[in-house]
Amino acid sequence: MRFWFASTPILLLSAILIIANWIAQPQSTLRPKVFVIGLSKTGTTSIGDALALLGYKRLGWKDIRSRHLVHTWANGDYGALVDQTRFYDAFEDLPWPRMFREMAELYPDSRFILSLRRDEQVWLESMRRHVGRGAWQPYACFYGAMEVEGNEATVLSAYRNHTTDVREFFADKLERYAEMNIDDGDQNWEILCSIAECPQGRIPAVPFPKSNTATHWNHNVLVDLLHWMWSWTITRLEEWSAASYYQDGWQSTNALLSACWSVIDVVEQACSELYFKLVVRQQAPLEVR
Numbered sequence: 102m103r104f105w106f107a108s109t110p111i112l113l114l115s116a117i118l119i120i121a122n123w124i125a126q127p128q129s130t131l132r133p134k135v136f137v138i139g140l141s142k143t144g145t146t147s148i149g150d151a152l153a154l155l156g157y158k159r160l161g162w163k164d165i166r167s168r169h170l171v172h173t174w175a176n177g178d179y180g181a182l183v184d185q186t187r188f189y190d191a192f193e194d195l196p197w198p199r200m201f202r203e204m205a206e207l208y209p210d211s212r213f214i215l216s217l218r219r220d221e222q223v224w225l226e227s228m229r230r231h232v233g234r235g236a237w238q239p240y241a242c243f244y245g246a247m248e249v250e251g252n253e254a255t256v257l258s259a260y261r262n263h264t265t266d267v268r269e270f271f272a273d274k275l276e277r278y279a280e281m282n283i284d285d286g287d288q289n290w291e292i293l294c295s296i297a298e299c300p301q302g303r304i305p306a307v308p309f310p311k312s313n314t315a316t317h318w319n320h321n322v323l324v325d326l327l328h329w330m331w332s333w334t335i336t337r338l339e340e341w342s343a344a345s346y347y348q349d350g351w352q353s354t355n356a357l358l359s360a361c362w363s364v365i366d367v368v369e370q371a372c373s374e375l376y377f378k379l380v381v382r383q384q385a386p387l388e389v390r
């Protein structure tokens with residue numbers, strides 16, 4: 102009797118995980134993948150929103166799951182990240198901008214969009230305001246410094262280097278590549294539709310999204326509240342485990358941590374799949390021009 106009592110939570114958790122795992126099977130209807138490889142504050146969220154409007158399955162829960170992906174990536178472990186690519190057909194935000202070489206090779210039919218700002222000083226200012234609030238270890242991998250404040254020249258050179266690297270790499274693969282200026286508004290539909298699949302190959306009759314936040318997820322108070330609570334928990338877990346990611350080196354003490362994140366991944370994956378199945382499927386087809 103006591104044995105059953107003690108094992109109930111474990112059985113319950115196992116049951117939840119089995120169900121979650123069952124829900125979280127990748128769909129077979131994915132299209133050639135689109136990777137948005139602009140750095141932060143270049144409008145990647147807006148382009149992601151546009152792809153979502155086109156019915157692309159975009160990597161969701163981005164503020165949460167991606168953090169774990171970024172940390173493992175920063176430590177040279179691409180496994181978790183590559184695993185994720187099986188489930189989606191649109192990707193944006195860190196660390197995808199730095200994975201274009203690997204993804205271009207892994208998915209020969211995938212497409213890439215480099216998002217840029219028209220004026221690099223405007224970009225820097227935007228970075229200072231939105232990203233410069235605090236230091237975050239992985240920023241060093243993308244911007245050459247953990248924080249923007251006081252490192253403006255380095256951060257700007259990282260932006261220029263990224264643009265150069267991407268252009269060089271795609272110079273002989275132009276059919277898979279486009280650049281976008283988020284300040285250009287509706288013009289971006291034309292560029293997007295040259296790279297991604299638009300309904301009947303035509304341009305949608307809606308304004309090009311311009312979002313600073315993932316409005317994508319704001320559906321109702323309950324979902325928002327759950328999302329917020331989940332974010333809070335994951336952020337605390339991330340804070341607690343951040344030292345381990347970097348100081349102990351990913352290999353040594355991190356087996357347990359890795360197992361925890363795997364459980365979280367399955368749960369998040371199941372939530373994402375449910376979201377796509379229940380909410381996204383019901384959306385009316387997009388009107389075209």
Ligand SMILES: *[C@@H]1O[C@H](CO)[C@@H](O)[C@H](O)[C@H]1NC(C)=O
Nearest residue numbers: 244245255256258259260262
């Ligand atoms: C950008 O490239 C230059 C030249 O290769 C290099 O000296 C500089 O350190 C790079 N900047 C960053 C932030 O990596």
